[in-house]
Amino acid sequence: MAEQQRGRRAIEVGPTGRTVAANIARLRERRGLTTRQLSGVLERAGRPIPASGITRMEKGERVVTTDELAALAVAFGVSPSALLLPLTNRHDERVEITGGGEVDALRAWEWGIGRLPLKTNPEKERTELAEFSLYGRPQWLQDHVRFVVTGSLSGEGGLTDDARRAISEAHRRFEQETGESVDLETFTRAWLRAASGEGSDG
Incomplete structure (x- = not known):
């Protein structure tokens, strides 16, 4: 070394x-x-x-x-x-994080962008997820992330051009990083639900 x-x-x-x-x-x-x-x-x-x-x-x-x-x-x-964070060709490649050992690249990136803890204890997962969100980001940012997409809805109920571009880019990154193929309409519905907090168990 x-x-x-x-x-x-x-x-x-x-x-x-x-x-x-x-x-x-x-x-x-x-x-x-x-x-x-x-x-x-x-x-x-x-x-x-x-x-x-x-x-x-x-x-x-x-x-x-x-x-x-x-x-x-x-x-x-x-x-x-x-x-x-390491740039890998696949989401399931194992990467080493100082203090965290080896994890899948996708989990490392989810941790790196503040989405999920690097590791959780199954017996305390809900608490650890809540604490990761509470201590890792300011509340105003969490509110912003939750409402940014739904706030981009136009008065006619359609998505603005900016929102469509943001969702399209997120869809592209998702497919690239996970190797999974998901049609854009399904991805858009899932993202809108996530942004509005629907389907969350807290």
């Missing part, structure tokens, strides 16, 4: 650190940026990292701080979860 020497103490880069390293390299290349160009973007954003530091990050030889991770996510135009 790669280590970073800080004074007399070696810092070990764990599984999430290795994922971050791979994602920085992947996203930088996808954006068509050299390490020097990315360094310039970060410097203009007020969080300078030298090109040599970016190279060491990508090799897992330099620990990425939380501020640097946030700045990199902004520079790449992605959420922090796009750096923290």
